Amino acid sequence: xxxxxxxxxxxxxxxxxxxxxxxxxxxxxxxxxxxxxxxxxxxxxxxxxxxxxxxxxxxxxxxxxxxxxxxxxxxxxxxxxxxxxxxxxxxxxxxxxxxxxxxxxxxxxxxxxxxxxxxxxxxxxxxxxxxxxxxxxxxxxxxxxxxxxxxxxxxxxxxxxxxxxxxxxxxxxxxxxxxxxxxxxxxxxxxxxxxxxxxxxxxxxxxxxxxxxxxxxxxxxxxxxxxxxxxxxxxxxxxxxxxxxxxxxxxxxxxxxxxxxxxxxxxxxxxxxxxxxxxxxxxxxxxxxxxxxxxxxxxxxxxxxxxxxxxxxxxxxxxxxxxxxxxxxxxxxxxxxxxxxxxxxxxxxxxxxxxxxxxxxxxxxxxxxxxxxxxxxxxxxxxxxxxxxxxxxxxxxxxxxxxxxxxxxxxxxxxxxxxx
Amino acid sequence: xxxxxxxxxxxxxxxxxxxxxxxxxxxxxxxxxxxxxxxxxxxxxxxxxxxxxxxxxxxxxxxxxxxxxxxxxxxxxxxxxxxxxxxxxxxxxxxxxxxxxxxxxxxxxxxxxxxxxxxxxxxxxxxxxxxxxxxxxxxxxxxxxxxxxxxxxxxxxxxxxxxxxxxxxxxxxxxxxxxxxxxxxxxxxxxxxxxxxxxxxxxxxxxxxxxxxxxxxxxxxxxxxxxxxxxxxxxxxxxxxxxxxxxxxxxxxxxxxxxxxxxxxxxxxxxxxxxxxxxxxxxxxxxxxxxxxxxxxxxxxxxxxxxxxxxxxxxxxxxxxxxxxxxxxxxxxxxxxxxxxxxxxxxxxxxxxxxxxxxxxxxxxxxxxxxxxxxxxxxxxxxxxxxxxxxxxxxxxxxxxxxxxxxxxxxxxxxxxxxxxxxxxxxxxxxxxxxxxxxxxxxxxxxxxxxxxxxxxxxxxxxxxxxxxxxxxxxxxxxxxxx
Numbered sequence: 001x002x003x004x005x006x007x008x009x010x011x012x013x014x015x016x017x018x019x020x021x022x023x024x025x026x027x028x029x030x031x032x033x034x035x036x037x038x039x040x041x042x043x044x045x046x047x048x049x050x051x052x053x054x055x056x057x058x059x060x061x062x063x064x065x066x067x068x069x070x071x072x073x074x075x076x077x078x079x080x081x082x083x084x085x086x087x088x089x090x091x092x093x094x095x096x097x098x099x100x101x102x103x104x105x106x107x108x109x110x111x112x113x114x115x116x117x118x119x120x121x122x123x124x125x126x127x128x129x130x131x132x133x134x135x136x137x138x139x140x141x142x143x144x145x146x147x148x149x150x151x152x153x154x155x156x157x158x159x160x161x162x163x164x165x166x167x168x169x170x171x172x173x174x175x176x177x178x179x180x181x182x183x184x185x186x187x188x189x190x191x192x193x194x195x196x197x198x199x200x201x202x203x204x205x206x207x208x209x210x211x212x213x214x215x216x217x218x219x220x221x222x223x224x225x226x227x228x229x230x231x232x233x234x235x236x237x238x239x240x241x242x243x244x245x246x247x248x249x250x251x252x253x254x255x256x257x258x259x260x261x262x263x264x265x266x267x268x269x270x271x272x273x274x275x276x277x278x279x280x281x282x283x284x285x286x287x288x289x290x291x292x293x294x295x296x297x298x299x300x301x302x303x304x305x306x307x308x309x310x311x312x313x314x315x316x317x318x319x320x321x322x323x324x325x326x327x328x329x330x331x332x333x334x335x336x337x338x339x340x341x342x343x344x345x346x347x348x349x350x351x352x353x354x355x356x357x358x359x360x361x362x363x364x365x366x367x368x369x370x371x372x373x374x375x376x377x378x379x380x381x382x383x384x385x386x387x388x389x390x391x392x393x394x395x396x397x398x399x400x401x402x403x404x405x406x407x408x409x410x411x412x413x414x415x416x417x418x419x420x
Numbered sequence: 421x422x423x424x425x426x427x428x429x430x431x432x433x434x435x436x437x438x439x440x441x442x443x444x445x446x447x448x449x450x451x452x453x454x455x456x457x458x459x460x461x462x463x464x465x466x467x468x469x470x471x472x473x474x475x476x477x478x479x480x481x482x483x484x485x486x487x488x489x490x491x492x493x494x495x496x497x498x499x500x501x502x503x504x505x506x507x508x509x510x511x512x513x514x515x516x517x518x519x520x521x522x523x524x525x526x527x528x529x530x531x532x533x534x535x536x537x538x539x540x541x542x543x544x545x546x547x548x549x550x551x552x553x554x555x556x557x558x559x560x561x562x563x564x565x566x567x568x569x570x571x572x573x574x575x576x577x578x579x580x581x582x583x584x585x586x587x588x589x590x591x592x593x594x595x596x597x598x599x600x601x602x603x604x605x606x607x608x609x610x611x612x613x614x615x616x617x618x619x620x621x622x623x624x625x626x627x628x629x630x631x632x633x634x635x636x637x638x639x640x641x642x643x644x645x646x647x648x649x650x651x652x653x654x655x656x657x658x659x660x661x662x663x664x665x666x667x668x669x670x671x672x673x674x675x676x677x678x679x680x681x682x683x684x685x686x687x688x689x690x691x692x693x694x695x696x697x698x699x700x701x702x703x704x705x706x707x708x709x710x711x712x713x714x715x716x717x718x719x720x721x722x723x724x725x726x727x728x729x730x731x732x733x734x735x736x737x738x739x740x741x742x743x744x745x746x747x748x749x750x751x752x753x754x755x756x757x758x759x760x761x762x763x764x765x766x767x768x769x770x771x772x773x774x775x776x777x778x779x780x781x782x783x784x785x786x787x788x789x790x791x792x793x794x795x796x797x798x799x800x801x802x803x804x805x806x807x808x809x810x811x812x813x814x815x816x817x818x819x820x821x822x823x824x825x826x827x828x829x830x831x832x833x834x835x836x837x838x839x840x841x842x843x844x845x846x847x848x849x850x851x852x853x854x855x856x857x858x859x860x861x862x863x864x865x866x867x868x869x870x871x872x873x874x875x876x877x878x879x880x881x882x883x884x885x886x887x888x889x890x891x892x893x894x895x896x897x898x899x900x901x902x903x
């Protein structure tokens with residue numbers, strides 16, 4: 001019997017745990033919950049349940065972990081269909097047997113389920129090269145509150161028949177339906193890889209290196225920016241204040257040439273050291289885990305994700321430091337998907353200072369045409385602070401979509417943007 | 421429509437007389453797209469600003485008229501055929517590239533901008549816009565977004581949806597809304613994804629923020645000639661299965677080769693049954709090895725000759741066969757009916773063989789031009805629209821091919837869209853509950869259905885009757901079919 005405490009969200013516990021054996025049973029349970037107007041929180045591996053606001057109601061948890069089968073793997077077509085409850089690690093293992101992979105490198109792959117990761121709209125370092133998950137998710141099936149299992153998209157790599165309902169589910173936090181299955185275009189692993197580690201004394205120089213690496217003739221798979229605290233989590237003895245980790249894939253000849261190109265960027269931007277690292281699988285795993293590491297190494301920290309236009313990386317970081325300084329907080333700890341400008345920042349302090357920090361940060365990031373999501377807040381602060389930033393006039397359309405798909409508001413109520 | 425009608429008068433007051441077309445001869449030009457469908461709008465307007473479009477929609481609502489957006493009219497599914505009449509918004513004058521932002525790798529464009537013009541404008545900076553429909557010299561970005569268009573290089577770079585970061589849209593109430601933007605991870609539901617490929621049924625797109633990319637340092641193009649189409653299609657499956665993803669793999673069959681040779685004499689062997697055009701791009705270091713590997717692959721799978729472009733001119737020559745293919749089909753028959761099904765790539769040999777059997781059964785010629793790397797078929801069924809019943813017959817054949825595609829796990833349209841053409845085939849792919857769920861999305865955003873009505877989803881009997889009556893008229897006057 002699973003412990004109800006496992007499913008605590010913001011101090012709230014469910015009364016019922018449903019663990020359907022398959023998609024049909026899941027859909028039936030959902031319909032029953034809808035009839036009883038019982039509020040349901042879909043649950044995969046629980047690794048991203050810190051996202052969103054406190055649930056408005058929370059009656060039942062609906063676990064997807066039994067939906068953990070490979071439905072169809074056409075390895076010679078480079079497509080796979082998996083149950084929503086399958087963990088990323090298991091998917092990686094299956095694809096790895098054929099030298100293929102799914103470029104979703106988010107924290108806790110042994111627990112995180114594909115359904116949960118898609119619902120949360122989570123993306124990792126490889127998004128730079130392969131795009132967000134919605135770009136290579138070809139279709140899915142999801143259960144609706146009226147008990148149907150809806151098919152959207154297709155299982156082939158190109159399809160324009162119908163509205164892309166499957167893509168609308170990505171990042172919807174399970175508020176429109178519960179995903180039970182998803183089909184992906186998968187990718188061949190590059191024959192060779194190159195991982196470069198650049199150390200800098202000054203943030204300005206590290207930021208200057210990012211667009212230069214992004215513009216190299218070898219398109220990078222990932223470019224990450226780390227401060228000293230996060231860098232030492234992944235490479236304990238590294239020396240410097242700011243670090244850029246760049247990953248490339250391609251033929252051996254391409255990688256050899258790329259190494260020289262990156263070294264040249266390092267010289268140009270005044271790096272204190274440049275290293276080509278070997279055996280980097282564990283390193284990239286640790287880097288991909290950093291958004292979670294930031295949260296978990298300091299349970300009281302306020303963790304935000306800033307999304308900004310790429311060009312404003314240095315400005316956005318300065319804004320974050322200034323906002324912390326203004327509240328007399330210690331400088332935020334930083335990890336960023338640097339090229340596509342998604343910055344994770346963790347900051348500790350008392351509630352009043354943190355609240356003021358978020359408010360100031362949001363105001364300034366808006367000026368940069370970005371937004372700030374509070375991914376995790378100390379429990380005492382959580383109710384006073386909106387996890388989501390302003391969504392503007394589009395919210396009205398989102399509420400209208402929500403009403404159509406979940407008229408009784410039973411799916412994850414209150415946790416998503418604008419009270420959805 | 422007559423010039424005194426209140427709708428025309430209001431539109432003229434808003435836009436000026438030269439931007440409102442209502443005379444039958446003017447409207448006739450706007451009756452067509454690239455498909456075999458035809459219907460005439462009541463009024464055509466040529467706005468220049470988003471604000472004007474907002475006002476046009478409000479006027480349309482007051483008079484209960486449908487709104488149909490039109491880019492360049494190159495669409496192949498009847499998505500812009502105004503079967504319920506109404507006001508057609510033509511984007512010919514909203515054709516400006518508003519901003520090129522190299523640091524953020526975006527370009528902001530109006531919907532009427534021609535696809536190729538974006539890459540041409542970016543070329544001096546060594547950037548490009550990746551999606552390249554075969555009609556890219558004529559088709560508009562707005563139309564590309566509305567149909568989620570593809571193209572040969574989608575194999576590596578992905579379809580239009582992967583390259584659109586933001587949209588300005590006008591909703592059916594006239595409200596102007598920005599969706600997405602230069603920052604990643606827009607919060608809330610992914611409305612940009614919902615609007616892409618929605619064929620103008622959810623809102624009218626008035627600005628598009630596209631992702632731009634640096635031009636690859638090197639490109640290598642090779643053309644492999646095969647004695648049988650089976651060898652060629654096995655080569656495609658083999659390359660993909662081996663985990664090599666070129667930028668493009670296009671296939672042209674023997675029928676098309678002979679038409680292209682008759683028209684342009686570009687030196688392809690007339691007895692070949694298929695050619696593959698394969699392109700790879702990327703960093704200079706390592707690209708020659710990749711090219712050699714692909715050439716070896718083709719030979720291993722039975723290619724009798726592999727030609728490799730040595731320079732830009734030779735590359736253009738190799739592409740010429742692909743780019744002139746559809747035009748050259750005019751040599752073989754007055755009309756062709758193009759289909760757009762997709763199959764899993766490993767099923768290409770099977771589907772092409774079955775298609776051949778269908779052609780024999782119906783005694784028609786099918787000329788194939790495929791985005792083979794993506795498994796996206798483009799069978800062109802040749803016919804003469806002047807023959808009574810010919811169009812109905814080729815549509816029946818097209819339907820049979822689509823059924824086969826779905827039966828092997830594929831889909832009814834890879835890049836051309838549903839529009840009117842494939843409405844009847846949607847139930848092959850989706851059950852009623854699936855279509856109802858799609859209708860929920862539409863009804864949440866555009867409940868009045870004045871925006872491009874009767875498209876995309878097979879809907880109520882009323883739409884069906886309108887469609888049939890209007891369309892049957894168009895088909896009965898077959899001498900009107902231009903293409």
